[in-house]
Every structure is written in structure tokens, then in C-alpha cells.
Amino acid sequence: MTFKLPDLPYEINTLEPYISQKTLEFHYGKHHRTYVENLNKLIAGTKFENMSLEEIIKEAAGKAEYQGIFNNAAQAWNHAFFWKCMKKGGGKPQGAILSRIEKDFGSYEKFREEFKNAAVTQFGSGWAWLVEQDGKLAIMKTTNADTPIAHGLKALLTVDVWEHAYYLDYQNRRADFVEAFLNNLAHYQG
Ligand code: MN
Numbered sequence: 369m370t371f372k373l374p375d376l377p378y379e380i381n382t383l384e385p386y387i388s389q390k391t392l393e394f395h396y397g398k399h400h401r402t403y404v405e406n407l408n409k410l411i412a413g414t415k416f417e418n419m420s421l422e423e424i425i426k427e428a429a430g431k432a433e434y435q436g437i438f439n440n441a442a443q444a445w446n447h448a449f450f451w452k453c454m455k456k457g458g459g460k461p462q463g464a465i466l467s468r469i470e471k472d473f474g475s476y477e478k479f480r481e482e483f484k485n486a487a488v489t490q491f492g493s494g495w496a497w498l499v500e501q502d503g504k505l506a507i508m509k510t511t512n513a514d515t516p517i518a519h520g521l522k523a524l525l526t527v528d529v530w531e532h533a534y535y536l537d538y539q540n541r542r543a544d545f546v547e548a549f550l551n552n553l554a555h556y557q558g
Pocket residue numbers: 395399447528530532533
């Protein structure tokens with residue numbers, strides 16, 4: 369299968385001023401595109417070439433000989449999911465997902481604190497996640513390309529904390545980027 373860069377679910381300037389068009393031109397238009405293009409090159413003529421992205425991630429996870437395939441497949445999945453996890457006018461969740469958060473974390477504020485802490489304390493490149501594990505919501509952070517998909521978990525929200533996600537807009541202020549994400553962009557899935 370040849371993977372295509374999925375369309376952004378909004379215009380490239382929709383998330384301004386919290387994430388600029390310039391950031392998305394690089395982050396979506398260059399970084400995400402490169403992961404998809406590299407993956408296509410790496411899987412051509414291999415046992416991976418007819419698998420779905422999720423199947424590739426699960427098959428390549430933890431195997432040194434497939435590290436490059438894993439990294440590019442996982443980053444292709446993570447970025448497509450991250451774009452869906454944002455919208456104009458996003459922020460505090462509502463309805464069923466809010467009720468689940470309140471039940472499993474005690475309160476939205478407690479969840480928010482744990483999620484932000486995971487995002488800010490992820491050392492170096494990676495991701496912070498809200499995941500579902502055995503029917504219960506949990507916070508997770510992953511390093512580099514690692515993804516809940518590789519661990520059999522369902523993701524409900526993520527924020528990319530690689531420097532390329534925020535450096536043009538926030539420089540080194542990762543915490544400000546995560547605050548802006550939680551307050552103004554977050555679009556909970558599932
Ligand atoms: Mn990224």
C-alpha cells in the first residue's frame with residue numbers, strides 16, 4: 369500500500385493564533401509529509417507493503433531491524449491523530465468524555481494537571497496522551513515516535529511535544545504551548 373499524506377481536517381491557518389500557519393506549513397507540510405514518504409520508501413517490496421498503518425506499527429514495534437519502519441509508521445499515525453485532536457474553539461471537553469474524565473481522574477482539573485505534567489516532563493522529543501486501558505482512562509507519555517497503538521491502547525487525545533511542534537510560536541516555552549492546546553484547541557476523540 370502506498371500511503372498518502374492525509375488532508376488536514378481544517379484550513380492551515382484555522383488554529384491561529386495558538387498554532388500559526390507557519391508552524392503547520394513546516395509541521396504538517398514538511399515533517400508529517402516526510403514521515404509518510406520515508407515509510408513508503410522503506411516498505412516497498414517488503415512484507416509490510418500491504419499492511420495498514422496500525423498493522424505495520426504493531427508488527428515492527430520493538431524489533432531493532434525494523435526501527436526505521438516503526439519510527440516512520442508511528443509518526444505518520446501520531447501526526448494524523450494529532451491534527452484530529454485539535455479544532456478552532458476547542459478546550460475543555462463536554463458530555464460523555466467529560467463524565468468519564470471526572471470519574472477516572474476525580475475532576476477535570478486533576479486530569480488537566482496530570483496531562484500537562486506528562487507533556488512538560490517528557491524529556492526530549494515525544495508525546496503526551498489520554499488513553500483508554502482496560503476500560504479506564506489514563507495518562508501516558510511516549511518517547512520519540514512511540515505510540516499507544518504499539519501497546520494495544522486506544523488513544524483519545526494527544527499533544528506533540530517535539531520542539532518542531534511549538535518552537536516557531538513559543539520558542540522554548542513548552543508549558544505555554546501545552547496550556548494553549550488544553551485551553552483553546554483540544555478536541556477529544558472517542
Ligand atoms: Mn511532530
